[in-house]
Amino acid sequence: MVEAAAKGAYHHGNLPDSLRAATAELIAEKGPSGFSLREVARRAGVSHAAPAHHFGDTEGLLTSLAAEGYSTLADALEEALQSSDDPYECLLAGGRAYVNTALENPGHFAVMVVNDQVCNTDGEFLTESMRSYEALQAMIIKIRDQLNPELDVDAACTFCWASIQGLVQLSGLLDKVADDMGTTKASLDESIESFTHLMINGMSGEQPA
Amino acid sequence: MVEAAAKGAYHHGNLPDSLRAATAELIAEKGPSGFSLREVARRAGVSHAAPAHHFGDTEGLLTSLAAEGYSTLADALEEALQSSDDPYECLLAGGRAYVNTALENPGHFAVMVVNDQVCNTDGEFLTESMRSYEALQAMIIKIRDQLNPELDVDAACTFCWASIQGLVQLSGLLDKVADDMGTTKASLDESIESFTHLMINGMSGEQPA
DNA sequence: GTTCGATCTTGTCACTGTCAAGCAAATTTC
DNA sequence: GAAATTTGCTTGACAGTGACAAGATCGAAC
Numbered sequence: 001m002v003e004a005a006a007k008g009a010y011h012h013g014n015l016p017d018s019l020r021a022a023t024a025e026l027i028a029e030k031g032p033s034g035f036s037l038r039e040v041a042r043r044a045g046v047s048h049a050a051p052a053h054h055f056g057d058t059e060g061l062l063t064s065l066a067a068e069g070y071s072t073l074a075d076a077l078e079e080a081l082q083s084s085d086d087p088y089e090c091l092l093a094g095g096r097a098y099v100n101t102a103l104e105n106p107g108h109f110a111v112m113v114v115n116d117q118v119c120n121t122d123g124e125f126l127t128e129s130m131r132s133y134e135a136l137q138a139m140i141i142k143i144r145d146q147l148n149p150e151l152d153v154d155a156a157c158t159f160c161w162a163s164i165q166g167l168v169q170l171s172g173l174l175d176k177v178a179d180d181m182g183t184t185k186a187s188l189d190e191s192i193e194s195f196t197h198l199m200i201n202g203m204s205g206e207q208p209a
Numbered sequence: 210m211v212e213a214a215a216k217g218a219y220h221h222g223n224l225p226d227s228l229r230a231a232t233a234e235l236i237a238e239k240g241p242s243g244f245s246l247r248e249v250a251r252r253a254g255v256s257h258a259a260p261a262h263h264f265g266d267t268e269g270l271l272t273s274l275a276a277e278g279y280s281t282l283a284d285a286l287e288e289a290l291q292s293s294d295d296p297y298e299c300l301l302a303g304g305r306a307y308v309n310t311a312l313e314n315p316g317h318f319a320v321m322v323v324n325d326q327v328c329n330t331d332g333e334f335l336t337e338s339m340r341s342y343e344a345l346q347a348m349i350i351k352i353r354d355q356l357n358p359e360l361d362v363d364a365a366c367t368f369c370w371a372s373i374q375g376l377v378q379l380s381g382l383l384d385k386v387a388d389d390m391g392t393t394k395a396s397l398d399e400s401i402e403s404f405t406h407l408m409i410n411g412m413s414g415e416q417p418a
Numbered sequence: 419g420t421t422c423g424a425t426c427t428t429g430t431c432a433c434t435g436t437c438a439a440g441c442a443a444a445t446t447t448c
Numbered sequence: 449g450a451a452a453t454t455t456g457c458t459t460g461a462c463a464g465t466g467a468c469a470a471g472a473t474c475g476a477a478c
Contacts, residue, residue: 012425012426015425015426031325032325033325033326034325036464036465036466037465037466037467038464038465038466039465046426046427047426047427047428048427048428048465048466049426049427049428049429049466049467049468050425050426050427052466052467052468053424053425053426054425057466057467058466058467113323113378114322114323114378116240116241116242116243117242140412143412143413147412147413148412148413148414151412152403155400155403155404155407156407156412158376158379158400159372159403159404159407159412161375161379162371162372162373162374162375162376162378162379162404163368163371163372163375164371164375165371165375165378165379166370166371166372166373166374166375166378167367167371169322169323169371169374169375170367170370170371170374191364191367194361194364194368195364195368195371198364198365198368198408198411199407199411199412200411200412200413201411201413201414202407202408202409202410202411202412202413202414203349203352203356203357203360203365203368203408203409203411204352204356204357204409204410204411204414205357205410205411205413205414221456221457224456224457245433245434245435246434246435246436247433247434247435248434255456255457255458256457256458256459257434257435257458257459258435258436258437258457258458258459258460259456259457259458261435261436261437262455262456262457263456266435266436267435267436
């Protein structure tokens with residue numbers, strides 16, 4: 001507690017962080033089903049039972065990884081939220097932030113989105129996922145205030161969240177890593193734009209220029 | 210091949226079907242991570258290696274289950290497609306069909322949506338998932354023809370698919386089974402309506418009555 | 419410099435997926 | 449209608465897994 005960095009200086013250095021990193025890397029490489037506590041321990045250079053000491057069990061480790069992912073996502077969304085006052089631009093920035101974060105953290109997102117091994121009542125998990133949700137909510141409120149005063153904010157939030165999450169999934173970002181990160185990223189950028197347009201104007205609305 | 214029903218009459222009766230059913234039940238009970246080949250074999254009353262004979266390995270069994278799920282979904286979507294000529298009513302019927310099928314087949318949907326243990330290049334899997342996608346596409350074409358001639362059908366399909374899939378996920382239909390099926394079903398019905406409205410009119414559009 | 423608690427290791431257990439070999443029943447072949 | 453063959457399933461084995469218990473080792477506090 002004396003030094004700033006000393007907080008994380010254990011025998012190993014900082015095992016919890018190393019274990020999370022190893023887990024993210026492993027899942028990004030082999031997919032969620034390729035995960036194993038023992039392999040993670042091996043990669044971090046510790047014995048097979050070391051993870052249990054910090055995270056209890058598999059669920060504990062994966063939950064912690066998911067919380068870390070939501071924390072990163074929340075930061076990105078909050079930044080996007082303040083990037084513009086125009087509701088369309090703001091939502092677009094949010095979509096880009098979501099997708100970019102997913103691309104940069106495939107191992108995290110694989111456990112964040114759908115994973116029955118994650119405890120979604122965990123404190124830090126709840127805090128960070130709520131922070132992400134609230135950033136989205138603020139974007140939707142901008143839309144309500146400037147475009148449609150009668151908009152049901154809750155319904156719209158669920159709608160946007162589901163849509164963007166579905167997009168990330170459909171793009172195959174969650175299984176094995178996209179080896180063609182380049183082309184994936186390019187087509188995703190287009191998708192984000194068409195999604196944003198459709199979310200705001202709907203399928204019956206006028207088309208973009 | 211002589212009799213109609215004889216095709217499935219093995220020692221056990223019809224092991225492949227029994228194994229799929231046991232798998233769906235097990236996953237619905239304990240979630241995808243609670244699945245085990247040996248537990249499935251136990252429930253079907255056969256030895257631990259019996260499944261391998263029909264499905265090769267875990268991936269084979271889960272892929273087969275996913276294909277079965279998409280087949281059911283495609284049937285439901287095709288029925289919804291023909292339920293109305295009104296594009297809004299048709300899409301609404303499609304959304305209801307999707308959600309109802311998911312509710313009635315939680316074990317199937319848990320492996321259909323996101324699962325790196327499913328081989329998505331499998332023939333039957335491809336056939337049935339394409340059949341589902343094409344039913345949705347036909348709905349979107351109705352929208353284009355009657356509401357918005359300039360609609361990008363492919364983009365709209367991806368959008369709808371992602372949205373509805375995201376909704377099913379967010380509703381927690383894929384983890385553990387919803388024990389409160391009643392209330393879930395009711396709130397889902399509302400969600401489907403608001404989703405359909407938002408997909409067609411967008412967040413900036415006029416609100417429903 | 420001893421105590422004490424946090425960090426990590428070693429050893430073990432029941433369980434898992436997969437493979438190889440064998441058995442039994444059904445179907446074919448003559 | 450018996451022999452041969454294919455199909456359906458069982459038994460046995462092996463390396464790997466998650467979780468637990470007990471012990472070792474290190475850092476810090478006093």
